[in-house]
Each structure stands twice: as C-alpha cells, then as structure tokens.
Amino acid sequence: MTSTWSRKLIASAAAALATIVVGYLGVMFVTFVGYQFAGTIFAQASPYFFESTIITFFLVLILGVLGLFRFRLLALLGGAALAIIGALLGLIVQVATTGQAIDGTVLASIFATLVSLNLVFVVVIALSAAFIGYPVYRLVIRTQASVLAEDRRVALVRMPASNLAEGIVTHLDRTPIDSELADQQWDGYVAAFDAAGWETKEVAWAEQLADSVFIEDAVIVFGDLAVVTRPGAESRRPETVAAETTARELGLQIRRIEGEGTLEGGDVLQVGDTVFVGRSGRTNAEGVRQLRGILAPLGLDVVAVPVTKALHLKSTVTALPDGTVLVHPDLVDDASFFGRHLVVPEREGVAVVALSDDTVLISAAAPQTAALLEDRGYTVVQVDISEFEKLEGCVTCLSVRIR
Template identity: 30%
Template sequence: MIRFKHVITRTPSKTLIDGLTSANLGKPDYQKALDQHNEYIRALQQCDVEITILPANDQFPDSVFVEDTALCTPYCAIITRPGAKSRLNEIEIIEDCITQFYCNHVERISAPGTVEAGDIMMVGSHYYIGLSARTNQQGAEQMIAILSKYGLTGSIVTLDKVLHLKTGLSYLENNNLLATGEFITKEAFSHLNIIEIPEQESYAANCIWVNGNVIMPAGYPITKAKIQALGYNVIEVDTSEYRKIDGGVSCMSLRF
C-alpha cells in the first residue's frame, strides 16, 4: 500500500469568489473559505505528512484547486494542461514547486491535449482517466503514454454527468471505492468493493485517503457511517464555500 509523505496546497485568493462554477449556490464568502482552508490544513496535519502551503495568487481565482494542475505519482510528476481557459496558465505557478520534489522526473501534457487531474484516480499502479469537458482524448492518451514510461498503466473512462471523474468517486485503498450516480454500475470498477453513496449525499463521494485516515466533507452522516464501518479514521471538514465553485475535498491538495 502507498504511504503519502508530502502534500501541496495553496492558500485561496481573494478572487476565489469569481471562480468557475455550475453549482448555482451563490458566491463564496472569502473569509469563511479561508477559515475552511485552514481547517483543511489542520486535518492534513493529523495524517503524518509534510505540508507545503503555496501563497495565494489573485490572478487565478481557481488556483486553490491545485490537484488539477499536476499528477503526482511515486515515480514522476506530470504537469497537466487544464481544459478551462482561465486555468490554463495555472501550471506556470505550480511547476517550480513540483520540480523541487521530482527534479528530472517531471513530464508535461502538450497541446492539443487537455487534462485536469481531478479526472484521474489512482488505484495501485493503475490510473483511471475520465473524459470530460476539461480532459480530452488527446490529453488522456498522452497521460497513458507517459505513465507507461514509468511502468504504470492507465485506462479511459467516459463521464456522462459529472464535472470530474473524482466528483463521483474516491478510492480509499484496500480495494474500497466510494461511488455515486453513474459510477455505481460502471463495468470498469466492478472488481472493486463499491460503497454506494446515495444521491442526496453525492457531494460526499469526493473524499481523500491519507495514510489510513479519510478526510471528508462535513454534514453527510450516511457516508460517514459507511466509511467508519470499513475501519478508517474519519476527519470531517467544512467545504461549503468550495462547493459553491464546484470544489471538493480532493481538489485542494496534491498528495504523494
């Protein structure tokens, strides 16, 4: 089983309130979002990892969602090419930090490929890549080719409704997969132990496993009980302001 040593996060910028969204939940409250991000950091501090906190960047409202800008594997990092035009240049403000950790093992997605790593889920040495409005076929194929150079594998999964693959999925190690909506019956995941998250708690399908702990959004008791029943230590964090801009627990960190 993997064990994470490092986590990278970025302080939310004041322009967060203008982040991309399809949620129709209103604009985030910046101070509340900042408090929630601090709570998220405190949750990670309980997971035996070294945390790098990058400074806020007002040029990019969505830059708090560092997960989309790079895929960090045990052997290499792959700088992505975000599919949202307003996020495309976010890779320029993450690359130096990634290079500090991975030195000469940094790869890049190139045009016309687009990839946001919120569409990529790691299960052991295999990476599921969702085709979405943000990740296209060329990007997914480039990602698989790069992974293969390092002895890793990848496969493509089609999405019907959700923004990102991990909007509706979370792999919790030990063969356990949280899934909601369209993913419950997808053949690609049928070999895993699927824990069904009901539609009314679908937002909670996006969690993160960090060294035996599961960090999840607060306020979803059915999902929490199902995760606890699997033997994980559950840490809840309030992400209400990030939900307003289509963000979840996994989006706010790179873990490797």
C-alpha cells in the same frame, strides 16, 4: 530521491537479466532436445551462444530504458530484433577473435545462421522478453514506487485567491461565496493534514487566479514523477506555472501535457496499477493519450472513463486505501465498470482523501457516508468545505498528495 531515469535503469537491468538468463537456458534446452539429448552438446553450444547472449543483454538493457518494456507486444517484437542483432554481432566477434578475415562469404554464412541455429536463439529471446522481461520490469517499477511512497508524505496546497467567488461553475447554479469563511475552511483542511502527520507545502499564492485553490487540477504526482497538466479551461492554464516550480523544488521529475491535449488532475484516479481518466469537458482524448504514454513505462494502465454528470471524474468516484471505489448512483451510469465498489448515501461522500491505510478525509456534508466508513474500520476525519463545494470542489481538489 531516485530519479525516473535511474528507476528505469534498475527495472531495465532486472528485466534484461531475467530475459537473457531464461532465454539462454531456453536455447540450451531446445538445443539439447534437438540433438537427441546428447550431453556433449552443452560444451559445444555454450561457447557458440556466449558472445551473442552478452551483446543481447546490453542491447535489451539500453532499449529497456528507452521504452522496450512499455508494452508486451513491443517487448516481443523488439526482443526479436535485438536478438537478431546480438546473434549476428556475436558471431562476428567470434570470427574476428580467430583472426579470420570477415569478407562477403563469411558474412553470408553468418546471416545464414538466422534460418538455422540462431533462429532458435531469436525466437526464445523474443518470447523471454515478452513473457519474462515485461512482467519483471513492471514489478520492479511498482516496487520502487511503493518504497518511495513510504519515505515521504507531503501535501501540496494553495491558499484561496482573492477573487475565489469568480471561480468557474459548470454543473451547478452559481451561489454567493463567503470568502472569509472559505479561508477559515481552507485553514481547517490544511490543519487536518498536519494533524495526520503530513508535511504541507504551499504553492505560491495566485491572488487573481480564482480557481487556483484547486491545486489538484494543475499537477498530478505518481511516485517521483509530476505530470504538469494543461487545463481544459484556458483561464486556468497559468495555474500550472507555480505548481511546476514547487514540484521541481521537491526534486520531482517533470513531464507535461502539451499541444492540443487537455487534462485536469480532478479527472485522474489511481487504483492500484490502473489509472482511470475521466473524459470530461476538461480532459480530451489527446490528453488521455499523452498520459497513457507517460505512465506506461511505470507499469500503469490508463483507462478512459466517460464523465457527463459532474465536472471531474473524482467528483463522481474516488477510492478507499484498500482499493474499493466509492460511487453514488446519481453520478455514475455503471458502477461495475470500476470493479469492487461501495455505494454511498450522499453525493459528497464519493470523494475521500486517504491520509493513511486506515484513515480517510471526507466532507462534513456526508455524515452518513462517514458513519458507513467508520463501520468498515476506517478512522474518518470530517472537514467543512461548503464554500468550495459551491464551486464544484471536493476534498480531493484542494491538495496533491506526494507519497
């Protein structure tokens, strides 16, 4: 499995190379124009900028791995700073190779180039980092994530606790839970993944953690990165320990939501390069901020969404494999916020799990929605999860897909 750091290194190398190549060509072009299109200037300018260009490449590469390309503005400002350092070091190297002593007078003349010839170098490299390196970095990161997704299909699941009936209920009235039926329904849910060609991996059973069956809230996976959450309900925080252990066993890189941040996986919905995060009663602003910082290097944009009518965001919206977001008018205030969307007839129909590009898993409580999706060319697998729905669960809550 490709580690997060190696992915960053590959993306940073591509971004640094693109930045330097375009930047160098840009510098040569500006110099050519500045010297009134004199062809002889290339022979003079190329050696002048060579060392500076090489040094700046390695600086951009190193800082890229450390986060230079997280944001376009950061790439612009960081690119300018690195170009200044690269230009100065490049000239120092040139002077040193001639055997000339580097004294105060020489250093002063080197620094003076920053307001003359090397000013062009700094400006062009900075612009190249922001408008060439930044998009290249994001493209390479996304491409690597897509390749990883094609290599594995693992679903993490967790057997219902003995005290499942004591699970937290927030937006629904508590109703009796048939634990034996819940176990049967969980078996049917897992069997649906097996039948669709997924490998199911059980997280260690937590007999007395009532809500632990809702494994989605404990860990969120993006490619080969697992974000261990910090549930908003304190009683649920012990659930993350075994989830993290399993993620490590699968070779995933680990990041955590820490400190005062709270975040539950049911509030996180990825649609393409956008990650919608519900600002619910379980996920706070600090949790959103931390997740934004974790995902920015992967080229993913985090967008906070208010959630007031259900426990989690994915109890109100999910997305089909083609990116169409499913909504129900009783659960969202403004469906246009999500862009391309489809209104479904049942509240339970907003939650789907993509088993493949053309197959989705949906609750048996949403037969009209199932028919609607079939009419749009999807194969729909229906599972009965009524006992979990009594605890505000849905089909997404019971698994974590690694793909």
